[in-house]
Amino acid sequence: TRPKVFVTRSDIPQIGLDLLKAECDVTVWEQPSPVPRTELLRNIVGKDALFCTLCDKIDSDVLEKASPSLKVIGTMSVGYDHIDVGGCKAQGIRVGYTPDVLTDATAELTMALLLATTRRLFEANKEVYNGGWKSWAPTWMCGQGLKGSTVGIVGFGRIGQEVAKRIVPFKPSRILYTGRTERKSEAAEVNAEYVNFDILLKESDVVVVLCALSPETVNMFNEESFAKMKKSAVFINASRGAVVDQKALYEALRNGVITSAGLDVTTPEPLPVDDPLTKLSNIVILPHIGSADLRTRIEMSRITACNILQGIIGTQMIAEV
Ligand code: GLV
Numbered sequence: 284t285r286p287k288v289f290v291t292r293s294d295i296p297q298i299g300l301d302l303l304k305a306e307c308d309v310t311v312w313e314q315p316s317p318v319p320r321t322e323l324l325r326n327i328v329g330k331d332a333l334f335c336t337l338c339d340k341i342d343s344d345v346l347e348k349a350s351p352s353l354k355v356i357g358t359m360s361v362g363y364d365h366i367d368v369g370g371c372k373a374q375g376i377r378v379g380y381t382p383d384v385l386t387d388a389t390a391e392l393t394m395a396l397l398l399a400t401t402r403r404l405f406e407a408n409k410e411v412y413n414g415g416w417k418s419w420a421p422t423w424m425c426g427q428g429l430k431g432s433t434v435g436i437v438g439f440g441r442i443g444q445e446v447a448k449r450i451v452p453f454k455p456s457r458i459l460y461t462g463r464t465e466r467k468s469e470a471a472e473v474n475a476e477y478v479n480f481d482i483l484l485k486e487s488d489v490v491v492v493l494c495a496l497s498p499e500t501v502n503m504f505n506e507e508s509f510a511k512m513k514k515s516a517v518f519i520n521a522s523r524g525a526v527v528d529q530k531a532l533y534e535a536l537r538n539g540v541i542t543s544a545g546l547d548v549t550t551p552e553p554l555p556v557d558d559p560l561t562k563l564s565n566i567v568i569l570p571h572i573g574s575a576d577l578r579t580r581i582e583m584s585r586i587t588a589c590n591i592l593q594g595i596i597g598t599q600m601i602a603e604v
């Protein structure tokens with residue numbers, strides 16, 4: 284009999300669906316939006332594999348419903364904090380994900396956010412349309428460039444390293460990084476210095492967060508950490524919203540504790556349009572589009588399907604958690 288797979292949304296790039304449909308009985312949540320929780324719990328029953336995204340919380344309730352048939356989960360993402368990996372291991376469920384393929388796209392988007400924030404692109408752009416552009420003016424819309432600045436990278440993994448490489452041509456004075464492990468050879472390539480979290484906060488003009496969400500990194504950016512940063516600091520987060528205490532970020536931006544922020548991730552997602560953060564002018568918020576380059580997303584869909592098929596037959600996955 285063909286393995287049964289549940290796919291949690293219909294608008295994934297076709298290649299992933301085609302690969303799965305060639306080998307499996309595929310049930311797709313036929314809407315271009317995340318499957319509602321009750322439907323996920325209902326549809327997972329009796330399935331051999333699950334194709335999900337970071338919108339789907341795969342917790343112990345889902346795993347309980349999925350037991351004992353579920354053998355593989357493929358998430359179309361590099362992050363897997365939405366999956367109870369410990370629970371999966373305990374049930375013998377293999378988990379595939381999509382690192383590497385989205386590293387460049389996410390590093391690019393992080394650079395875009397960094398430049399947009401430090402040079403105030405979105406604030407300036409609004410002035411063109413709202414009549415605020417009166418004349419060229421000597422100090423109007425001045426930001427701070429990257430040249431000569433100290434850039435601190437929190438989480439020097441694949442993406443953090445690629446961001447560091449892209450920052451080098453902008454001529455920073457220093458690149459600092461912190462993380463669980465010192466990565467000497469990768470750091471040497473970009474002249475990055477390993478420092479502790481406190482030093483990074485104190486010395487960086489720009490703090491760029493690219494770490495995974497884990498019990499160690501949740502709320503890592505809180506009132507205390509923002510207070511340690513320079514008043515002129517720019518804070519960029521392209522990892523997960525939950526690494527930030529968002530209320531503390533709001534207060535820090537409103538009260539001039541730091542200068543500005545650029546976020547590709549928030550809590551919750553989507554961020555309500557009337558969230559206090561949307562009222563601030565010194566923030567750029569993007570709707571979690573780090574990997575949103577079409578070729579990247581097609582590859583992510585393909586790899587997720589391959590991981591699932593490999594998991595089902597019990598061979599090595601392209602990338603397994
Ligand atoms: C995006 O945030 C991902 O984890 O792929």
Ligand code: GLV
Binds near residue numbers: 361382386
């Ligand atoms: C994710 O790919 C990371 O290691 O930064």
